[in-house]
Amino acid sequence: xxxxxxxxxxxxxxxxxxxxxxxxxxxxxxxxxxxxxxxxxxxxxxxxxxxxxxxxxxxxxxxxxxxxxxxxxxxxxxxxxxxxxxxxxxxxxxxxxxxxxxxxxxxxxxxxxxxxxxxxxxxxxxxxxxxxxxxxxxxxxxxxxxxxxxxxxxxxxxxxxxxxxxxxxxxxxxxxxxxxxxxxxxxxxxxxxxxxxxxxxxxxxxxxxxxxxxxxxxxxxxxxxxxxxxxxxxxxxxxxxxxxxxxxxxxxxxxxxxxxxxxxxxxxxxxxxxxxxxxxxxxxxxxxxxxxxxxxxxxxxxxxxxxxxxxxxxxxxxxxxxxxxxxxxxxxxxxxxxxxxxxxxxxxxxxxxxxxxxxxxxxxxxxxxxxxxxxxxxxxxxxxxxxxx
Amino acid sequence: xxxxxxxxxxxxxxxxxxxxxxxxxxxxxxxxxxxxxxxxxxxxxxxxxxxxxxxxxxxxxxxxxxxxxxxxxxxxxxxxxxxxxxxxxxxxxx
Numbered sequence: 001x002x003x004x005x006x007x008x009x010x011x012x013x014x015x016x017x018x019x020x021x022x023x024x025x026x027x028x029x030x031x032x033x034x035x036x037x038x039x040x041x042x043x044x045x046x047x048x049x050x051x052x053x054x055x056x057x058x059x060x061x062x063x064x065x066x067x068x069x070x071x072x073x074x075x076x077x078x079x080x081x082x083x084x085x086x087x088x089x090x091x092x093x094x095x096x097x098x099x100x101x102x103x104x105x106x107x108x109x110x111x112x113x114x115x116x117x118x119x120x121x122x123x124x125x126x127x128x129x130x131x132x133x134x135x136x137x138x139x140x141x142x143x144x145x146x147x148x149x150x151x152x153x154x155x156x157x158x159x160x161x162x163x164x165x166x167x168x169x170x171x172x173x174x175x176x177x178x179x180x181x182x183x184x185x186x187x188x189x190x191x192x193x194x195x196x197x198x199x200x201x202x203x204x205x206x207x208x209x210x211x212x213x214x215x216x217x218x219x220x221x222x223x224x225x226x227x228x229x230x231x232x233x234x235x236x237x238x239x240x241x242x243x244x245x246x247x248x249x250x251x252x253x254x255x256x257x258x259x260x261x262x263x264x265x266x267x268x269x270x271x272x273x274x275x276x277x278x279x280x281x282x283x284x285x286x287x288x289x290x291x292x293x294x295x296x297x298x299x300x301x302x303x304x305x306x307x308x309x310x311x312x313x314x315x316x317x318x319x320x321x322x323x324x325x326x327x328x329x330x331x332x333x334x335x336x337x338x339x340x341x342x343x344x345x346x347x348x349x350x351x352x353x354x355x356x357x358x359x360x361x362x363x364x365x366x367x368x369x370x371x372x373x374x375x376x377x378x379x380x381x382x383x384x385x386x387x388x389x
Numbered sequence: 390x391x392x393x394x395x396x397x398x399x400x401x402x403x404x405x406x407x408x409x410x411x412x413x414x415x416x417x418x419x420x421x422x423x424x425x426x427x428x429x430x431x432x433x434x435x436x437x438x439x440x441x442x443x444x445x446x447x448x449x450x451x452x453x454x455x456x457x458x459x460x461x462x463x464x465x466x467x468x469x470x471x472x473x474x475x476x477x478x479x480x481x482x483x
Contacts, residue, residue, distance in 0.1 A: 158404055158433040161450070162394065191476045192454070218476065240404070240433030242447075242467070243474035246454035304433075341406055343390040 004362045005139035006146065006297070007077060011101045014142040015074035016297045016362045019313050020044045020130050022080045022123070023071050025094055026052030026087035029110060032119045033082055036127065039120075043131060045312050047377045053087040058382060062266065064089050066379045068097035069267045069293035071105070075313045077137060078104035078130035080123060085111025104130055139364075145179030145273070147362070150291030150299030150314070151254045152186070154284035157239025157304025157321060161250020163340040163350075164302035164321035170351035171300070171358070172256035172275065181273050183291055184255030185280035187217045192245025193252045197277065201260045209263040213279040235305050254302060266380060267293030284309050285376040288316060298361055300354070308332050310374025315367045317357065334368050393436070395419045397451030402435040402467050404449070409436065415464070427464040435467040447472050 006014035022044050024033045030048040037046040051063050067089070071079045079098055083091040091107050098105045106126045113119040151168055153160055172182040190197055194214050201207040232247050241247050261274035267290050270276040280290040284307065291299050292314040299314055301307075304321040306329040320326040323338030335354050339345035345353075361367055393403045393415060403415065409430040416423050420438065430436045435449065441461045446453040459471040 158435075162396075162404065192474075193452070221476075237469055240431065240435065240468070242435065242469055242472045243455035244476050245452070245474060246449055249450040249452055249454065341390065 002356070002359045002363075004142055004144070004359050006142040006362065007074070007137055008140050008142070009074045009101065010103065011074075013074040013101075013295060014140075014146045014297070015077065016364075017075040017313065017315065018077040018134055018137055019075055020078045020080070020127065020134055021071055021076045021313060022046045022082065022127070023067060024048060024052070025067055025081050025083045025089050025091045025107075028053070028084040028087065029082040029119075032110060032116055032123070035116075035120050036123055039124070040127060044127060045375070047312050047375070049377050049379070051379055052089045055088065060088050062382055063379060064094055064097075066267050066289065066293050068094045069269065069295075070289060070313070072098045072101040073292050073295060073297075073313055075292075075297055076102070077134045078102070079106075080126055080130070081105070081107035082119065082123065083107060083109040085109045104133060106130075142362075143179070144175060147175060147180040147298075148270070148294075148296050149175055149180070149182045149358070150288070150294075150296035151182060151184055151302075152284060152287050152291065152299055152316075153189070153251055153254060153302040154287075154309065155233075155303045155305040155307040156236055156241065156247060156250065158241050158246075158250070159239075159321035159338070159341055160302055160304045161247075161253055162321070163337040163347075164304070164319045165250055165253035166347050167337045167340065167350040167354060168254040168300050168302055168319060169256035170347055171354045172254065173258055174351065174355055176256070176258045176274050179273060181270060181276060182256070183270075183276050183278050183294060183296055184252065184260075185278040185290060186251060186282045186287055187213050187279055188221070188282035189244075189248050189251040190214060191218060191221070191248055192243070193248035196252060197255070197260060200258075200275075201263065206260060206263045210260070210277055213263070239304050254300075264294065266290055266382070269295045281380045283378070283380075285378040286380045288314065289377060289379060298358070298367075300358075302337075303333075306332060308369070308372065308374050309376050310367075310369030310372070312375040312377055315361050316369040316374070317354075317361060317367050318369060319354070331372065332368050393417075395438070396449060399448050399451045401437065401439050401441060401445075401448045402454075403438055405430040405432055405434055405436060408432050425464050427462055428466055430466055437461045437463050437465050437467050439463050441467070441471075 261272040326336035413426040
């Protein structure tokens with residue numbers, strides 16, 4: 001079997017990439033981060049976003065937790081946080097949380113430095129020093145049991161539940177059987193298929209946690225309004241899917257068949273090895289960010305209609321449910337499982353091909369998302385008056 | 390390649406894996422009688438395997454996927470015009 005390697009981190013986790021991430025903690029710092037992106041090009045990964053300042057305590061905490069967790073994903077070798085100075089999120093708390101897992105973290109604030117240009121100048125020596133240190137890090141042997149893989153489906157069609165998701169489910173089963181871990185999330189897309197998942201929880205504590213997340217999600221669904229088609233997107237319907245239940249039954253196939261050892265909150269790092277359910281949104285980009293925040297080193301993203309969405313720090317493997325899409329989007333799709341529908345490959349054969357590809361990605365081969373610089377970033381909004389599914 | 394798939398023996402709808410034209414005869418060891426398509430079924434869409442009445446549950450993956458809002462004869466399309474979700478509604482206000 002192919003040997004795999006990664007970057008061993010302070011907390012024992014392995015990264016499969018060694019990124020330098022420059023992350024604004026508030027929207028007001030985006031311009032500084034963009035300027036650094038232009039200066040350093042492909043040497044650094046940057047993110048911009050509209051978050052970081054709100055009077056809503058629930059949102060503030062979720063933003064802080066997500067930024068800290070995201071920036072301490074094991075694929076990140078070093079982090080520079082950029083703040084303004086008066087934002088409601090606490091940059092020092094985010095910094096301290098990252099510092100527990102990674103020594104290569106620093107922050108600069110625009111109001112401390114005295115403006116845009118001075119902050120850019122202050123960031124440069126920090127970035128240069130981090131790049132120097134990252135350059136000397138070597139890959140070390142790791143095992144499949146060190147992997148935590150994310151699963152995601154988006155722009156689904158009715159084939160997603162017949163080919164791409166069951167194939168991914170077999171990959172998840174194999175990864176778990178070899179001692180590794182996998183996330184199943186997108187709780188909105190459990191609705192109608194939840195009994196299967198509840199039955200697979202290893203104990204009542206985890207089952208109760210899952211039931212609580214399901215109840216909250218269904219309450220939020222009901223609050224959104226009375227349009228019965230609100231739960232699935234127009235593209236899903238055009239693809240032949242009719243109801244949320246139908247979509248959900250196809251969606252959960254990507255979680256395979258193994259017991260659910262733990263149920264965690266949004267962006268939470270699991271304590272146990274095996275199949276883990278995360279409370280996360282159905283929206284693809286938010287979901288991928290939640291998976292990266294929970295520590296997934298790579299994710300598999302199944303699609304029936306084609307979507308370029310990726311992630312800034314976590315390789316995303318794009319899996320098509322049908323051959324037509326694979327042929328139409330050759331620069332976006334990594335793995336085609338339409339072969340199962342075409343009758344040229346079994347589910348198992350496609351899953352074995354996906355497994356071999358996964359090991360190559362772990363070892364540094366770039367996914368199509370990475371080649372295309374697909375680096376979307378969004379955080380689930382969950383506040384006092386907000387419910388976004 | 391199979392023209393359609395029935396995912397569970399309890400299912401009362403099948404999924405077309407290619408476009409099924411009007412008059413297409415669906416035959417399968419999972420079907421007690423042949424079903425003739427009464428309308429074109431687009432690729433990826435669902436076709437009723439028995440006559441469904443308004444109020445009936447549509448079954449796919451061996452599990453209810455929603456409630457029929459109109460009757461659908463065997464061999465006809467089952468989609469948003471005659472099938473609706475049962476979820477995310479009952480608990481409104483809760």
